[in-house]
Amino acid sequence: MAEDIRLMKGNEAIAEAAIRAGCRAYFGYPITPQNELTAYMARHMLDRKRTFIQAESEVSAINMVYGAAAAGARSMTSSSSPGVSLKQEGISYICGADLPAVIVNVARSGPGLGGISPGQADYFQSTRGGGHGDYYHFVLAPKSVQEAADLTYEAFDLSDEWRIPAMILADGLIGQMMEGVVLPAERDLSKLPKRSWAVGNQAKQGRPINHVSSINLVPLELEASVRARFERYAKIKETLVRFEETQVEDADLVIVAYGTSARVSLGALQEARKAGLKVGLFRPITLWPFPEKRLAELAGKGKRFLAVEMSMGQMVEDVRLAVNGKAPVDFYGRCGGVIPTEDEVLAAARKILGK
Amino acid sequence: MELAYGHPKSLKPIQTKYCPGCGHGVIHRVIAEVIDELGLQGASIITNPVGCSIWADLYFDFDSVQPAHGRTPAAATGIKRVLPDHLVICYQGDGDLAAIGTAEIIHAANRGEKFTTIFVNNAIYGMTGGQMAPTTLVGQHATTAPYGRDPVEAGMGYPIRVLEMLATLGGTKYLARGSVNNAANIRKTKQYIKKAFEAQMRGEGFTMVEILSPCPTNWSMGAGESVEWLEKNMIPFYALGEVKNTLEEAAK
């Protein structure tokens, strides 16, 4: 077992997991703190005679993904916050054309150029459909190098199955840190799901011609296609919500945090428990679909909540929506690339509990 | 009895939505004829841009992908890299290619992407209603150049000769400019397209055919007058012919 564990950077583990998931085309553009991911893809995609392009911009990279995905390839791009802003146009088109794709955001701190240190202030952009129009896509938030690899691998399957892009929302800490990771098995490219909607090989397949497009100027038709997409969203919300709970059952105060913030909050929880404080941790793994039902249930059981984020408070809005006034929801956050400490989170919890 | 002339198989037998006198219809037909001649209908993919020719997928009888405005060469790159044995046609207008998508076309050309760009230059924005294009001639009127394109005082810049600009790039192998103003030039344009498609299928590098095309509606002219205007104003500035051809070299 131990010999299967590799010590890897988050960025590299994401890249290797994508290759093993059957990523056939990767398009990127340099930006810190995700550069190791692009460099890893350059070496290992080219080694396998798969497509790697360092594009002229993030805008081009996501539109290359659009083309490659339309042609039926498992496709991916990665970037960090400012670059992901540039990709939003393409993501909107990918969603509008019902294409699968994987987008990785190793987030830093903004707004604007901001800093290169880890941040979680892209939550709104990621979970609301950051571009124009009515749409959502999967958002998966890893807390460790292992989970970054696992979620990236799964993202390709989810995206394929639902024809909705999947975003991995990590941050600079997840991308830059090294941990032990057991990598998933290499997928056989010939056994990936068939794509009857993709362009190419029309004559060979003897099918009617395919058009990949997001345009429809007939309002009633466009409405019908948006509604059909929202029916899929509803099914996803029913079946694919994922979260992790730590000592929530007996907790008076439940910390809600994802990714790096959840790691810090776990440390605060351990200290709190040593001091006899009943603190629990609720960690959303899918940020979209957000685990709103479970949070509502916990609110019904008389818990109160503390959202911890590396932002001025974004996910906390989803916690409040889920709780819907049934329980108090407090917030503690740091921004600008500052990672909160376990002591700070513990102090925030103590203040709320009055202990 | 042999059929000497008929409707190309690669083009659906339906009426287009293009305005009377517009060049897109003829250009579509010429492309379809070449595809038929090369027997590539079942292995062709067109990326139709944002602009009037966004409707190209209604008319061509083969697979299509419709990307964001100006990102057509990026999407075509993704498609061709995944399906290298297909004929990939990157169809673009002057706004799509020479304004919003300038970065995309230059870098696709420089990488030597092995698709063919068909660049329809009518010196105006069509679908949005007659705004100034990067290829609008100096003095030419547009809704956003109401007193004519004024490069100096109004700072509107100069018309861009895209092929001449791309000719300096190592990745470009075949660049030619045709026109659809008369039968002779249409035949020549068809030859350029055929050369480009054949070179693409041999995997030689970036190929592009620019086609001067009338837009009577947004030029505020009749169809006949627009052809005369094209001949008198566009052809002298955008010289017809092969701007770059290194295909023979490669064939040796």
Next chain:
Amino acid sequence: MTEKTFIAGFGGQGVISLGQLWVYLGMKEGLQVTFFPFYGAEKRGGVARASVIVSTDEIASPLVTTPDSAVVMNMDSLPICEDIVKSGGYLLVNSSLVKVEPKRTDLKVIKVPCNELAEKIGDVKIANMVMMGALAKVTGAIKMDKLEPVLKSFFPESKHRFIPSNLAAVKAGMDAV
């Protein structure tokens, strides 16, 4: 057991490789590990710092803010490390380059002349390995009983010729404390 260590020095002293190798060794001994470098825009000559944690349990925050042990590889790093080490924790100081005494009196200060010991072995570049030996010995967090095979799997074939000197450096560090 959880050992949280903060390592600081200047770029080029092998702070990053020390941290990476430390957690790699921990991982090979079956521990949970995490390594987080402070990444910046500078490439060389700047400050190099890393948070490393090895533990028998799941690791919470990868960021070490109150270390159990801190490694001070140069003068500039002394105040940074001295500030944050927990009371009673270890402060391992590269005494070849750090010539002042720490101000705090509640720390276990371990002085290791890393550069001198490394030079004696023949290469000042392995001063970081000397420090790693000392860190393993005083914290007991990593046994390092199978060092040679682990180093062989860590370094690529082309670097295997440096393994004997690395082993000697680690041993020198262990013996020095």
